[in-house]
Amino acid sequence: MNPTATQSASAPFHLDQFLVEVADVVNTTLDLDTLLQRTAELVRRVIEYEIFAILLLNEKTQELRIRFQIGHTPEVAERLRVKVGEGVTGRAAKTREAVLVNDVAAEPSYIQGVAGVGSELAVPLIVKNKVIGVIDLEAPQAGYFTEEHRRLLTLVASRIAAGVENARLYTRVSRQAQTLALLNEISRDLTSILNVDELLQSIAETLTRLIDYQMFSILLLDDSGQKLVHRFSMRFKENIHLKHDIPVGRGLVGAAAQLKQAILVPDVSKDTRYIMANPETKSELCVPLIHKGGVIGVLDLEHTRRGYFTEDHKRTMTTLAAQLAIAIENARLYEKIAKQEERLEREMAMAHEIQLRLLPQVLPTLRGAQVAARFTPARTIGGDMYEFLQYSGDSTAIMIGDVSGKGAPAALYAALVAGILRSGADSEPSPSEMLSLVNTALTERPISAQYISMIYAVWDGAEGVLRIANSGLPRPIYSQAGRTSIVQATGLPLGPFDDATFDELDIGVAPGDVFVFFSDGISDAANPALETFGRSRIEKIVEENHTRSPQQIVDAIFDAVRLFCQGCDPFDDETVVVLKIDNDFRPS
Numbered sequence: 001m002n003p004t005a006t007q008s009a010s011a012p013f014h015l016d017q018f019l020v021e022v023a024d025v026v027n028t029t030l031d032l033d034t035l036l037q038r039t040a041e042l043v044r045r046v047i048e049y050e051i052f053a054i055l056l057l058n059e060k061t062q063e064l065r066i067r068f069q070i071g072h073t074p075e076v077a078e079r080l081r082v083k084v085g086e087g088v089t090g091r092a093a094k095t096r097e098a099v100l101v102n103d104v105a106a107e108p109s110y111i112q113g114v115a116g117v118g119s120e121l122a123v124p125l126i127v128k129n130k131v132i133g134v135i136d137l138e139a140p141q142a143g144y145f146t147e148e149h150r151r152l153l154t155l156v157a158s159r160i161a162a163g164v165e166n167a168r169l170y171t172r173v174s175r176q177a178q179t180l181a182l183l184n185e186i187s188r189d190l191t192s193i194l195n196v197d198e199l200l201q202s203i204a205e206t207l208t209r210l211i212d213y214q215m216f217s218i219l220l221l222d223d224s225g226q227k228l229v230h231r232f233s234m235r236f237k238e239n240i241h242l243k244h245d246i247p248v249g250r251g252l253v254g255a256a257a258q259l260k261q262a263i264l265v266p267d268v269s270k271d272t273r274y275i276m277a278n279p280e281t282k283s284e285l286c287v288p289l290i291h292k293g294g295v296i297g298v299l300d301l302e303h304t305r306r307g308y309f310t311e312d313h314k315r316t317m318t319t320l321a322a323q324l325a326i327a328i329e330n331a332r333l334y335e336k337i338a339k340q341e342e343r344l345e346r347e348m349a350m351a352h353e354i355q356l357r358l359l360p361q362v363l364p365t366l367r368g369a370q371v372a373a374r375f376t377p378a379r380t381i382g383g384d385m386y387e388f389l390q391y392s393g394d395s396t397a398i399m400i401g402d403v404s405g406k407g408a409p410a411a412l413y414a415a416l417v418a419g420i421l422r423s424g425a426d427s428e429p430s431p432s433e434m435l436s437l438v439n440t441a442l443t444e445r446p447i448s449a450q451y452i453s454m455i456y457a458v459w460d461g462a463e464g465v466l467r468i469a470n471s472g473l474p475r476p477i478y479s480q481a482g483r484t485s486i487v488q489a490t491g492l493p494l495g496p497f498d499d500a501t502f503d504e505l506d507i508g509v510a511p512g513d514v515f516v517f518f519s520d521g522i523s524d525a526a527n528p529a530l531e532t533f534g535r536s537r538i539e540k541i542v543e544e545n546h547t548r549s550p551q552q553i554v555d556a557i558f559d560a561v562r563l564f565c566q567g568c569d570p571f572d573d574e575t576v577v578v579l580k581i582d583n584d585f586r587p588s
Helices: 015-028 032-046 074-079 087-095 147-190 196-207 251-259 311-358 407-427 431-444 534-545 550-565
Strands: 051-058 063-070 081-083 099-101 119-127 130-139 215-221 227-235 238-240 263-265 283-291 294-303 369-376 384-390 395-403 452-460 465-470 477-480 483-486 505-508 514-518 574-581
Touching: 015 032, 015 147, 032 051, 032 063, 032 130, 032 147, 051 147, 063 074, 063 087, 063 130, 081 087, 087 099, 087 119, 087 130, 099 147, 119 147, 130 147, 196 215, 196 227, 196 311, 215 251, 215 311, 227 251, 227 294, 251 263, 251 283, 251 294, 263 311, 283 311, 294 311, 369 384, 369 550, 384 407, 384 574, 395 407, 395 431, 395 514, 395 574, 407 431, 407 452, 431 452, 431 465, 452 514, 477 534, 483 534, 514 534, 514 550, 534 550, 550 574
Parallel strands: none
Antiparallel strands: 051 063, 051 130, 063 081, 099 119, 119 130, 215 227, 215 294, 227 238, 263 283, 283 294, 369 574, 384 395, 395 452, 452 465, 465 505, 477 483, 477 514, 514 574
16 A cells, blocks of 8 residues: 555554544444544545535435535535536535546636635535435645545544444434424413513514524414414514515415425525515525414515525424414413403493493482492492482382392393382382282293392381382391391292282381391302301391491492401392481471
8 A cells, every 4th residue: 555645654554444443433332523523634634634524415416515614615515506417526416436637727617615626626425325325535735645645534534434334423412302302491481471572572672592594474364364464574683564465375474375385496586476575585495384274474584695494493493383373372362461451341341430420320219218339349330229219298119139140131130120219209109019010010021030028118207118029139137226126027029920919017116216228249259268157147246336326327338348258258149228217306
């Protein structure tokens, strides 16, 4: 064997030892960059060179691209693409044999990458009968490389090729694992954002961890399902606002939505579907956002460099798009619900105001008595109600009612009952007559599962008599000189029974007597231990406060309930009406 240019007389070349070192590099190195660097160092030990490159083959495009180099400018190394069969390296890949060119000036197919090259040696990297790349050496002198160089480089290539392929596979698997971990992290982070605008901004920022894009847009399908509307756009890291909509099926973005497939275009100038919106765009990747089988939008990435986006980018974005679609749809649904809740809150606040306006705004002035009332709904609006209706002379009707259920349905039913009461009051019916009148009206227009319990009482200030009829409310408490008793007035609720009849009690009063009417929201109020407030506590409060004003008695009951419930929100609507006979009352 003739010595190579790098050998000296004091350092004889031993092929076996050299091949062992090559094998050691192959077997101990899985990092591709390290492997290629060490390969370059090993080759330099046996062949002195100035220009060195390892080009790897893209099977899809059948192009060789420099993966590692010494002596080439970075610009050339970045842009150079050599088709299989073209140039010296392309011929080596196609023929699967080493190609030695002693004088590149005489080589018609020579592709100049570096000025001043005289000779070139290219050897294919072959693994399992498949070409994966080429080792390429160039020298300024013509005739620099020898057959011995060809043989040595072929030996190196035959052993390095397997290491390169293993390192590529390891790199690919490692990158995929890192990408999957990153995708999982991104998906977890993004699904926690429920504001659409914040989510889209976060998507744009997060994607830079996967792809260093230059232009990015998220377009969402409008309600008609015919147009894609720009919802978020970024150009060179600056947010911009784009107004033009894109019909489904038009352009690359519209095609991705129509086909429900990602579209990768290495050179937009060669795709007839491309519609130029940005003259700087050279390559584009459009990925549909699909949720429950339907397209909800498209992710659009653009770059100023041709061939920038890869199949790996396409696969990664397609995987991520499935999670992004869920996150976007969840955020849109939350946004929709939030708007509906905001509208509902406004409507409920208005309904609350209306309901309060429907209640008596001023307490009536009674002959020989005073009255007070208070109503607290369990929700914004409720089904409890009270009313004062003026009769002729010195008589006034007092009504307290409790509609089944809570919230808006109960409030509407209460409004219906209030209308019936006011219409019926013109004839000044007795309590039992009024209950019958309301019951008849409700049974004529029955509403499923809706009814009302009601006490209707008429205070006759001239005679000093309180007439009471009850249709299902808790029996009133009657206090005489501090001693409480129960007014035994009972009856069926109004609405379900068309043949119901109602008894009426007449009670002759004395000065200082107190009547307390209340809904079951008071007696059934529960504390955290699920104990109920109960009637006995109400009676005790009345006993302790019978000398006070009606309003003070009402407030004492509500204060005691809130204290008992330890701050719990009301479970049911709570209403109390107190009628107290004046201490100096004398009937006519």
